[in-house]
Amino acid sequence: MSWLYVAAIVALLAPAAALAQTYDTPQTLAVVISPPFYTYVDAEGHAVATGMVHNESDAAYVGNVVVQARFYGESTPLPLGTVTAGTLLEVIPPGGSSPFVVRSAEPDPRIKSAVASLQMFDPSNPKIPGLAIERLADGRLQVYDTVGAPHTNITVHIAYHDAFDPPRILGTSTHHMGDVGIGGSLNLTVPGEHPAGARGAAAFVESDAFSSGIVSWRIGAAPSAPPLPAQILDAWMDDHMGERTSVVAAHQNVTLNAAVHVPDGEGRYWLYVQVSSKESGGVVLLERIGVDGAASVPWTPTHTGEYIAEMFLWGETGAPASRPAPILLLTVE
Structure with a gap:
């Protein structure tokens, strides 16, 4: 089923091939913006740049990642606007990736392309597996403890993608759920509204000290990529x-x-x-x-x-x- 290609989009715990800008630090960190990178116009007329940030380090965790997108018109060498944003995940594990979405400050029909670059990142404390996330029959997401420990500042991240191959990130959402005690659980009702054209989603949860695996699901009735008119x-x-x-x-x-x-x-x-x-x-x-x-x-x-x-x-x-x-x-x- 092509919607399972969400793992290729979010790839939160899987290695990704890197082809773009790379930054190294004295602590042997290596972080890149890796393909696919897309620029499109959303329903409100804003230009949106989406892509992946990949942590190429073998053992180091990376946090505080900042991505800058410069938006350009047809022929001007100077950008029409510059916006910075973070990655969906607060901490990217070794060999893992996280999506980013950078949206132009204002709708601007002159914008035709964008260039993304890494501005900064820092070493981070690890977030080890200790949470699980499942999708219930009624569509809610359930988050629960798996290591017998309390969890603070539980946050669920959802990435929405289309039916292209490889898929394109159409939007993300972040939901702060609070704390949960030892052996406890929390439920999240997933918002019914999602980006136009979304055909699948993937969710991941993290707390101050722990993280989870990925749960993914289909949106709509299209199990495979539609034929492209062009x-x-x-x-x-x-x-x-x-x-x-x-x-x-x-x-x-x-x-x-x-x-x-x-x-x-x-x-x-x-x-x-x-x-x-x-x-x-x-x-x-x-x-x-x-x-x-x-x-x-x-x-x-x-x-x-x-x-x-x-x-x-x-x-x-x-x-x-x-x-x-x-x-x-x-x-x-």
């Missing part, structure tokens, strides 16, 4: 000879290409191509072009280094029409 089939870079490559020389003319499936009669679609420095996160190229099957954007890199190229397909509604293309990691020598 999608990016392939993305790649060609060198000046027209050959596929991921390594080019500085000042060499290249093209960033995408093969796009656009059904007839579905209106216009635009491909957004963004190239940013892997080291600094700064955007060096941002282009929008209309597409009807294939698209190419020229680029002449001027500085050496590693770059991340991302491509997004948007429709006439001003919202993403499909999941983004696979991220391209490019090297300029």
Whole structure:
């Protein structure tokens, strides 16, 4: 069942592949923002950036994580807004991950993309398994002690996702439930409202000293991803000879290409191509072009280094029409 891919979204206790910005500390902590990373417009018109923060450390717990999202328009090199937010989990265990959701301060139709970066994180005391969470037949969540210890400041986190593969986080909620004694339990009535398009959810609970496993469930009747009316089939870079490559020389003319499936009669679609420095996160190229099957954007890199190229397909509604293309990691020598 595809809704079980929620483990790939929340991945609260499972390792995740990392491809983005990495920060190391003298205490050998290694924390990254790992794919999938998405930017979309919510029902109120705010731009929303969602993704995962992964703790690559083998033994260290990480807390106080702060993620910054810079929101950009079509062609301006300066961000239209900058917002910071924390991760869903207060403490990320070794090899574990936590979602983050950063929402623009105001609705702004000019926003077309976002770049996320880690601002800070600290070593944290461990939160060992000591709580359990289950979903009851009536839809409530039950939290209970499993180690014969009292628990303070019990907090339930819920992440909602869509039916894409891999899934996209559409929103999160946090519920503070108070304390529970030895052998005690608490019940939470899950809010009936959830983000539009949500097809599944996952919940996790933590207290001041303990944590739990994950419980997940379906929302709606869609057990699998629906067919996409439009999608990016392939993305790649060609060198000046027209050959596929991921390594080019500085000042060499290249093209960033995408093969796009656009059904007839579905209106216009635009491909957004963004190239940013892997080291600094700064955007060096941002282009929008209309597409009807294939698209190419020229680029002449001027500085050496590693770059991340991302491509997004948007429709006439001003919202993403499909999941983004696979991220391209490019090297300029």
